[in-house]
Amino acid sequence: xxxxxxxxxxxxxxxxxxxxxxxxxxxxxxxxxxxxxxxxxxxxxxxxxxxxxxxxxxxxxxxxxxxxxxxxxxxxxxxxxxxxxxxxxxxxxxxxxxxxxxxxxxxxxxxxxxxxxxxxxxxxxxxxxxxxxxxxxxxxxxxxxxxxxxxxxxxxxxxxxxxxxxxxxxxxxxxxxxxxxxxxxxxxxxxxxxxxxxxxxxxxxxxxxxxxxxxxxxxxxxxxxxxxxxxxxxxxxxxxxxxxxxxxxxxxxxxxxxxxxxxxxxxxxxxxxxxxxxxxxxxxxxxxxxxxxxxxxxxxxxxxxxxxxxxxxxxxxxxxxxxxxxxxxxx
Amino acid sequence: xxxxxxxxxxxxxxxxxxxxxxxxxxxxxxxxxxxxxxxxxxxxxxxxxxxxxxxxxxxxxxxxxxxxxxxxxxxxxxxxxxxxxxxxxxxxxxxxxxxxxxxxxxxxxxxxxxxxxxxxxxxxxxxxxxxxxxxxxxxxxxxxxxxxxxxxxxxxxxxxxxxxxxxxxxxxxxxxx
Ligand SMILES: Cc1cc2nc3c(=O)[nH]c(=O)nc-3n(C[C@H](O)[C@H](O)[C@H](O)COP(=O)(O)OP(=O)(O)OC[C@H]3O[C@@H](n4cnc5c(N)ncnc54)[C@H](O)[C@@H]3O)c2cc1C
Ligand code: SF4
Ligand code: FES
Ligand code: FES
Numbered sequence: 491x492x493x494x495x496x497x498x499x500x501x502x503x504x505x506x507x508x509x510x511x512x513x514x515x516x517x518x519x520x521x522x523x524x525x526x527x528x529x530x531x532x533x534x535x536x537x538x539x540x541x542x543x544x545x546x547x548x549x550x551x552x553x554x555x556x557x558x559x560x561x562x563x564x565x566x567x568x569x570x571x572x573x574x575x576x577x578x579x580x581x582x583x584x585x586x587x588x589x590x591x592x593x594x595x596x597x598x599x600x601x602x603x604x605x606x607x608x609x610x611x612x613x614x615x616x617x618x619x620x621x622x623x624x625x626x627x628x629x630x631x632x633x634x635x636x637x638x639x640x641x642x643x644x645x646x647x648x649x650x651x652x653x654x655x656x657x658x659x660x661x662x663x664x665x666x667x668x669x670x671x672x673x674x675x676x677x678x679x680x681x682x683x684x685x686x687x688x689x690x691x692x693x694x695x696x697x698x699x700x701x702x703x704x705x706x707x708x709x710x711x712x713x714x715x716x717x718x719x720x721x722x723x724x725x726x727x728x729x730x731x732x733x734x735x736x737x738x739x740x741x742x743x744x745x746x747x748x749x750x751x752x753x754x755x756x757x758x759x760x761x762x763x764x765x766x767x768x769x770x771x772x773x774x775x776x777x778x779x780x781x782x783x784x785x786x787x788x789x790x791x792x793x794x795x796x797x798x799x800x801x802x803x804x805x806x807x808x809x810x811x812x813x814x815x816x817x818x819x820x821x
Numbered sequence: 822x823x824x825x826x827x828x829x830x831x832x833x834x835x836x837x838x839x840x841x842x843x844x845x846x847x848x849x850x851x852x853x854x855x856x857x858x859x860x861x862x863x864x865x866x867x868x869x870x871x872x873x874x875x876x877x878x879x880x881x882x883x884x885x886x887x888x889x890x891x892x893x894x895x896x897x898x899x900x901x902x903x904x905x906x907x908x909x910x911x912x913x914x915x916x917x918x919x920x921x922x923x924x925x926x927x928x929x930x931x932x933x934x935x936x937x938x939x940x941x942x943x944x945x946x947x948x949x950x951x952x953x954x955x956x957x958x959x960x961x962x963x964x965x966x967x968x969x970x971x972x973x974x975x976x977x978x979x980x981x982x983x984x985x986x987x988x989x990x991x992x993x994x995x996x997x998x
Contacts, residue, residue, distance in 0.1 A: 491846045493824075493826040493844065493845070493846065494824075494826060494845055494846070495824040495825050495826060495845070496828065496845045496889075496891050496892075498894075518889070518892065520887075521887055521888060521889060521892065522869055522884075522887050525848070525887045525888075525889060526868050526869055526887060528846075529867065529868070530868075536824060537824070538845070538889075540892050542892065543894065566881075566942070566947065569947070569948065570945075570946070570947040570948060575948065582948065583950070586948060586949060586950040586952075587950050589972070590872070590971055590972025590973075591882060591935070591938070591939055591942065591949075591969055591970075591971075591972050592869075592872065592875055592882050592883050592884050592935065592938075592972045593869060593884065593972065595881040595882060595883050595938075596883050596884070596887065596888070726968075726971075727950065727967075727968055727971035728971040728972055
């Protein structure tokens with residue numbers, strides 16, 4: 491690990507000024523991803539700005555505007571929050587499907603959103619990787635890509651975003667609050683993450699020095715209350731997803747009234763399945779209709795030999811969770 | 822100006838206060854083992870993947886290999902050495918002895934600290950991935966213990982005795998100390 495200076499600023503303005511003003515500075519929150527990447531030599535900041543004590547922590551109710559989740563909230567507290575469990579179960583379930591009890595106690599909401607890909611070339615500094623070192627190449631395409639992207643990938647990079655939480659947030663239309671050197675702004679999750687394109691070095695649209703301060707989720711509804719997360723992985727627990735899905739479903743009679751579907755571990759960002767959602771709104775609530783709609787969405791997939799299994803896996807996950815939610819729905 | 826890459830760090834471990842001059846790169850795990858001679862806490866992977874380094878930080882279980890010691894601040898650290906009350910073992914330790922819940926013992930300090938933290942979490946009503954959404958309660962059974970303890974691997978595969986040891990401790994006030 492490279493040597494580094496350490497600072498614990500008093501407030502968010504000071505923190506933003508410190509990181510914005512120094513290209514080699516990084517924020518430190520729970521450290522569960524950053525400290526590991528520093529030890530691996532993938533990250534080598536010369537200054538760590540510890541924001542763990544100054545970031546807001548906890549869930550705040552905003553009248554008429556839903557819940558405001560502080561970026562410093564530990565993943566375990568958010569998963570256990572009564573309002574989240576009752577009104578947005580997909581988010582609690584996604585958090586509990588991720589990592590382990592110890593990691594969830596350390597990991598923060600902001601750090602979870604900004605964790606880096608688990609692509610094995612990205613984390614191995616002896617290998618080329620366009621994301622880690624621009625222009626060095628992408629060995630994953632012809633190498634180990636079983637875990638990697640089937641949707642939205644580019645010639646330059648086929649990495650996936652590993653967060654479970656972010657997939658649920660995508661389905662819930664979450665918005666991210668950011669403080670930067672030129673003020674505060676709020677970004678839809680869609681405008682927060684990006685596809686790799688020709689510049690896979692960046693996972694998000696954030697600028698250096700931008701600090702995530704909170705995540706906002708809209709008011710609970712019949713839709714968000716009937717929501718669920720399902721994750722497929724190589725072990726029963728404590729493993730990243732091969733594919734996952736966050737779903738919310740509202741039916742009226744035998745018809746889909748409203749639906750949200752987001753896939754995890756299929757792309758460089760949580761993949762909101764808007765094509766499938768549009769096809770399902772007003773359609774019959776049946777397994778066949780679910781399957782047909784998801785097939786159209788996944789028609790855009792361009793899998794490689796070792797990750798082609800992800801396409802039917804994602805379809806089956808979505809259809810089975812939608813069907814399970816339909817079972818429970820009041821008629 | 823040369824950057825300052827080490828600091829005087831105060832840490833509170835098992836009820837004692839220490840002041841150390843530490844390179845910022847020092848993990849809490851390395852501070853415990855190399856600077857404070859508290860070698861009960863083990864290093865398995867050093868990457869957050871095994872649980873051998875689990876300690877309680879501010880009352881919660883964490884992986885000490887991923888915590889920078891300089892970032893600990895005034896949060897109290899409790900290691901496996903700090904669980905017993907004199908010769909009186911913690912209920913989780915006692916249950917591990919009674920159930921022979923180890924073979925080589927390398928993962929054991931992490932398993933025990935993790936179980937202590939986990940029993941508190943369950944007592945506080947925190948759900949796990951296998952907690953039924955219908956009941957919302959978390960009565961500890963084998964499936965709950967296995968899921969909640971997934972962050973501690975045992976290379977010897979002593980799980981068959983670890984799970985009943987933790988269930989025993991859960992029934993004997995293991996969450997209260
Ligand atoms: C063995 C293992 C298994 C795991 N399994 C899973 C899993 O199954 N599912 C899953 O989703 N995750 C998993 N994780 C990842 C874990 O969830 C993340 O490491 C964690 O959420 C990161 O949060 P943190 O607070 O520790 O971030 P840090 O490590 O502190 O920071 C991560 C990055 O975000 C930046 N950052 C942090 N906070 C802010 C902020 N407020 N504003 C701007 N930038 C910020 C940092 O500079 C850094 O670049 C696993 C991790 C490990 C080690
Ligand atoms: S897929 Fe992306 S992260 Fe992985 S090696 Fe290629 S460029 Fe690097
Ligand atoms: S040594 Fe910390 S988790 Fe393995
Ligand atoms: S007892 Fe040997 S690793 Fe668990």
